[in-house]
Amino acid sequence: MPLVTSKEMFEKAYKGGYAIGAFNVNNMEIIQGITEAAAELKAPLILQVSKGARAYANRTYLMKLVEAAVIETGLPICLHLDHGDSFEICKSCIDDGFTSVMIDASSKPFAENIALTRQVVEYAHDHGVVVEAELGTLAGIEDEVKVSAEDSSYTRPEEVEEFVEKTGCDSLAIAIGTSHGAYKFKPGTKPQLRFDVLEEVEKRLPEFPIVLHGSSSVPQEFVEKINKYGGNMPGAIGVPEDQLRKAASMAVCKINIDSDLRLAMTASIREHFALYPADFDPRQYLKPARAAIKAMVAHKIVDVLGCDGKAF
Numbered sequence: 001m002p003l004v005t006s007k008e009m010f011e012k013a014y015k016g017g018y019a020i021g022a023f024n025v026n027n028m029e030i031i032q033g034i035t036e037a038a039a040e041l042k043a044p045l046i047l048q049v050s051k052g053a054r055a056y057a058n059r060t061y062l063m064k065l066v067e068a069a070v071i072e073t074g075l076p077i078c079l080h081l082d083h084g085d086s087f088e089i090c091k092s093c094i095d096d097g098f099t100s101v102m103i104d105a106s107s108k109p110f111a112e113n114i115a116l117t118r119q120v121v122e123y124a125h126d127h128g129v130v131v132e133a134e135l136g137t138l139a140g141i142e143d144e145v146k147v148s149a150e151d152s153s154y155t156r157p158e159e160v161e162e163f164v165e166k167t168g169c170d171s172l173a174i175a176i177g178t179s180h181g182a183y184k185f186k187p188g189t190k191p192q193l194r195f196d197v198l199e200e201v202e203k204r205l206p207e208f209p210i211v212l213h214g215s216s217s218v219p220q221e222f223v224e225k226i227n228k229y230g231g232n233m234p235g236a237i238g239v240p241e242d243q244l245r246k247a248a249s250m251a252v253c254k255i256n257i258d259s260d261l262r263l264a265m266t267a268s269i270r271e272h273f274a275l276y277p278a279d280f281d282p283r284q285y286l287k288p289a290r291a292a293i294k295a296m297v298a299h300k301i302v303d304v305l306g307c308d309g310k311a312f
């Protein structure tokens, strides 16, 4: 099966009350860990590549690794550009064979966000590619763009109909309290997503797929392991998984996870070197790291996203 767009995945997910996991990929072991879990669980999958990932791994290598995963697993996989910040990077990914792109013009004024998103949609749709856009600003770090918690703003539901109508985008990322990275909420506070905003968006955009960025749950077992083996991550807190599950049962069809992959991998590698300090064979520490990613992704698919068995 060739790479697919997310159109059919989202239609089924919306109706079925589940979400598709969109996992960020940067190298072979990450791609293998994610796709092995999805294949075993027959889960539809979105693999997403950021500008930073393209710069790190080289766009051709990433494309070929994803193509290898498609051949190995036979899964419906959508290859998506995460946080495209210009028409040029979206065009480049579309020309490379991506089946989905995100144009993130959410930090621009409303009219400029509409104009740039529209430009990307026109090029993408001419090439059979779908487009995710964003309204509202998440706190955290997206490539070089840093947004402080005070500057982040929830999506304004009264803007979504006009935005979707004028841009023609295929899905919409909204800000309801999630943020990028491992430090999402102040220690001692109770994390709570703004389901009232999601409900209002859902009412105004019936059957339209909504996307949640910044959706790592930062499992404390990884943080504890990292800290046990020489790390220092005090106060790392993520989005509670029960709230993600609730969002998946609503209009949210795509849930973005990157930090949890990083945490799973780093915890495993730190543990490995604590146990085997003389080791210097990358296969010896990357193999358990890949297995840790696979286990974490399998857990997300079954217990959070609910998309196991939905691939075909």
Ligand code: G3H
Residues within 6 Å of the ligand: 024, 050, 051, 052, 053, 082, 083, 141, 142, 143, 180, 258, 259
């Ligand atoms: O939202 C951002 C993703 O976690 C990608 O991160 O830009 O460091 O690759 P990155």
Ligand code: 13P
Residues within 6 Å of the ligand: 024, 082, 083, 179, 180, 181, 182, 212, 213, 214, 215, 216, 217, 256, 257, 258, 259, 260
């Ligand atoms: P996390 O940092 O919560 O994993 O979010 C990833 C993301 O939104 C990628 O676009």
Ligand code: ZN
Residues within 6 Å of the ligand: 083, 142, 180, 213, 214, 256
């Ligand atoms: Zn994001």
